[in-house]
Amino acid sequence: MGKNGSVQSFVQNYGYFALIILSIVESAMAPIPSEVTFGFAGALCTAAVTGHAQFSVLNVIIIGTLGSLVGSVIAYELGRSLGRTIVDRWGKWILLTHKDLDAAERWFDKYGSISVLIGRVLPVVRSAISVPAGIAEMKRGRFAVLTLIGSFVWVSLLTLLGKAAGANWDRVSRDFHYAQTPTIVAIVILLAWGLVVRVRTVRRHLGSAPARGRHRR
Numbered sequence: 001m002g003k004n005g006s007v008q009s010f011v012q013n014y015g016y017f018a019l020i021i022l023s024i025v026e027s028a029m030a031p032i033p034s035e036v037t038f039g040f041a042g043a044l045c046t047a048a049v050t051g052h053a054q055f056s057v058l059n060v061i062i063i064g065t066l067g068s069l070v071g072s073v074i075a076y077e078l079g080r081s082l083g084r085t086i087v088d089r090w091g092k093w094i095l096l097t098h099k100d101l102d103a104a105e106r107w108f109d110k111y112g113s114i115s116v117l118i119g120r121v122l123p124v125v126r127s128a129i130s131v132p133a134g135i136a137e138m139k140r141g142r143f144a145v146l147t148l149i150g151s152f153v154w155v156s157l158l159t160l161l162g163k164a165a166g167a168n169w170d171r172v173s174r175d176f177h178y179a180q181t182p183t184i185v186a187i188v189i190l191l192a193w194g195l196v197v198r199v200r201t202v203r204r205h206l207g208s209a210p211a212r213g214r215h216r217r
Contacts, residue, residue, distance in 0.1 A: 007022065007037055010022070011040055011044070012044065016055070016059065019038075019060060019064060024068075024074070027127060027151070028127075029130070038060065040162055040169060041060045042162020042163040043162040044162075046163055046166045060159045061152070064155035064159065073144065075130035075134065076130040076138075076140075078131065079131035079132065080135065083134065084135075108136035112136065113142060117150050118150070121153055
């Protein structure tokens with residue numbers, strides 16, 4: 001609640017500037033709840049919260065969409081430029097190899113478009129999808145277009161929801177949080193399961209390597 005209150009205070013005090021900063025930073029993988037940012041901004045498009053309309057719906061959607069695109073492109077370019085370098089230096093510590101990156105690239109070639117598009121409207125995933133897309137070297141133009149579309153849908157949904165809620169935004173925000181909690185839990189469980197499987201695979205690989213070496217000698 002403290003984080004949500006800080007975000008709302010920042011938005012209310014600094015207006016469109018706050019929306020620009022928050023949308024960019026959140027899409028660059030910072031743990032900032034976009035539903036609070038744009039839902040509350042939507043509520044501020046009415047006079048119910050402060051007695052006057054602080055924002056316009058159109059401006060919020062445009063700023064939020066473009067800011068999300070900028071933040072996503074930053075994360076994408078970091079993944080694209082540093083991904084293989086990180087694997088070279090710290091691959092064994094983060095359980096990644098160049099073979100994994102090649103497999104990810106093939107997977108993104110087949111399913112990257114739908115992953116980026118849908119990922120932009122899923123909690124947790126929407127902030128994280130840009131980096132693996134960059135590491136897999138998904139085509140920049142396709143990534144940008146899909147990110148723009150997904151971000152537009154997400155920001156528009158939240159802004160209009162906040163506007164409809166008006167003065168009741170705090171209650172709607174809590175309900176929205178409760179509704180998305182199962183999705184977040186499911187994603188965390190899947191990530192944990194994937195990590196366990198990955199650790200076991202790496203351990204088997206490391207355990208079999210010496211044996212193969214002795215056999216060759």
